[in-house]
Amino acid sequence: MGFQWPLALLALLVVPALAGAYVWQLRRRRRRAVRYSSVALIRAAAPRRAAWKRHAPIALLLGALALLGLAAARPQVRADVPVSRSAIILALDVSGSMCSTDVEPNRLSAAQAAVREFVQAQDATTSIGLVLFSGFAQVAVAPTTEREPLTRAIDSLTTGRGTTIGAAILKSVDAIAEINPAVEPADPTAALGNDDAEAPGPARPPVRAEGDFAPEIVVLLTDGANTSGIEPVEAAQMAGERGVRVYPIGFGTRDPASMVCTPAQAAGQGTSGWGSAGGPGGRSFLVADEPTLREVAEVTGGEYFAAADADRLQEVLRDLPRTVAIQQREVEVSVGLVGLAVLLVGAGVWAAARWTAFPS
Template sequence: MQFLWPQFLWLLLALPVLVGLYVLLLRRKKKMAVRYASLSLIKEAMGAGQQVRRHIPPVLFLLSIAALLLAAARPVAVVTLPSNQQTIILAMDVSGSMRATDVQPNRLVAAQNAAKAFLQELPRHVKVGIVAFAGSAQVAQLPTVNREDLVTAIDRFQLQRATATGNAIVISLATIFPDAGIELESLQAGRNRARGMSLDTERKPQKEFTPQAPGSYPSAAIIMLTDGQRTTGVDPLEAAKMAADRGVRVYTVGVGTVDGETIGFEGWSMRVRLDEETLKSIANKTSAEYFYAGTAQDLKKVYETLSSKLTVEKKETEISALFAMVAAALAVLSAGLSLVWFNRIL
């Protein structure tokens, strides 16, 4: 714990002085009592319990003063508070490799079930959007608080070929910032033009913005789940830089086999491999985290962890009000006990 005004802590040195004054007052009362009666008779009349009681209200009042002085020094501590996160984009891989059964019953169904459980854990005020991606990326559901619409969108996933992880990040950013002029077509046009390819479309300039510190945008985050490596589309690290410059965290979740395996379907086969290195780089670049889920249970735990991370956050917060509240409670308790026991305040 730190203090914004530590110079006020010197006032705590007054507490021993107050204790000394209290002791002097007690001795003075004892001397006055001896003038009129035997001290032993007074102690016997008061009893041991009464002797202890008489000190409790002053001690509580002294603690109240100490709490007030600490509050005046403006203490600051790291505390866990409800997050300001208002929008979460789930970018989910629907490429053909998601039909693999190494995650039971298969990768896609396990991802769908985990995503639905994740929605149930989130506070109702948090908006969630769905982006589905394979060879391309599209918004399956605009951000909404309607959980039924989100579940319907998840249930409608259709498997497709190829994997464009970079496109998923760009479309997610465009969904979070609809007025920022983020266009996937413009980015792809720029890449192709740099390679010397002729295009019919003109690249539209993005709106001016000031780059932010990675992870500094508190109102939205992206969770990207994929089981393969990028085969087409925008470079995912380029897309991750776009997210980092806007302060948006991109949490990445890898599902399936790290070493890779061959998956066949309807006469065709393909080799799929989880590109953990790129997923970790995306998460690191945006000040987020990477999670690996090798089983359906692992995937469920990942979403539970993400739910807790995105709904609460640790912040350095001034807690002067807390100390002031404790001081007030101690002062009231001190006065109340004094009235009940001795019919006077202190």
């Protein structure tokens, strides 16, 4: 157990102080007691009750004060929580290669349908954020339980040049840091996603202990290889230091077909998209870089999934909550302690009325 406000535990000193004052008062009463010649007469006149019953009300009150003192320090315990009580960041590749028609009607349309279904299938209490990346990465929708802004953003995806997987990981970490103060933001210069960004400094000591994960996760869907910016594995190391797990999904076949975007997806570039499978940049950039994605998963404590077609992608996303069903997080128990303290106060009042009141 840990405490957010440990100094508040000093309030517990009130409990022994009051207990000592109570004992002192009892002894003082005994010294001042009037001595009667007949002890038997006093015993006959006094109501019969166990000695402990006289002290029960004050003991219950002191117990309630002790619980309130603990609650003031905001105690936290490590507990397993379902993924539905955390947040999921969806990092989606919207590079031009997502227009490849090896997955009908094209990769981007299939991904849109699968991700839309995934979002709608989640529990209403699950926060979901959306990060989009091509030549740069951006947080399109901050983590939210509202589904309308997410579906609207998914339905209006447009493609761009380049694939900055590393920058997408760091942007996702930043999105998590906004809702979880225990997660430090990533290096802002490394998240720029361009070659002019300064290289990150020496690696810092891990912020979290090994195996200690944040409850939030990143689901990274990409069909290609990193083309610029920070390397994915380097970005994954930064995410791993912060306890953020990344679950990469390599989408598409190993034989990209011609790339045909819809007018909306091409964003004014024409329905032929960004070129063909053998266009500039080389064919390697049009196929998911599985070795790198597997290493990203391993470094962060996540898991890699391959999805060659739309059906497999929907299956992966559908099973993902069960893959990450249980996570650990700090859960504050102050409310429970306050509730127990209220019960003790009520019990003390009842005991005082029943055991210390003299019969009429």
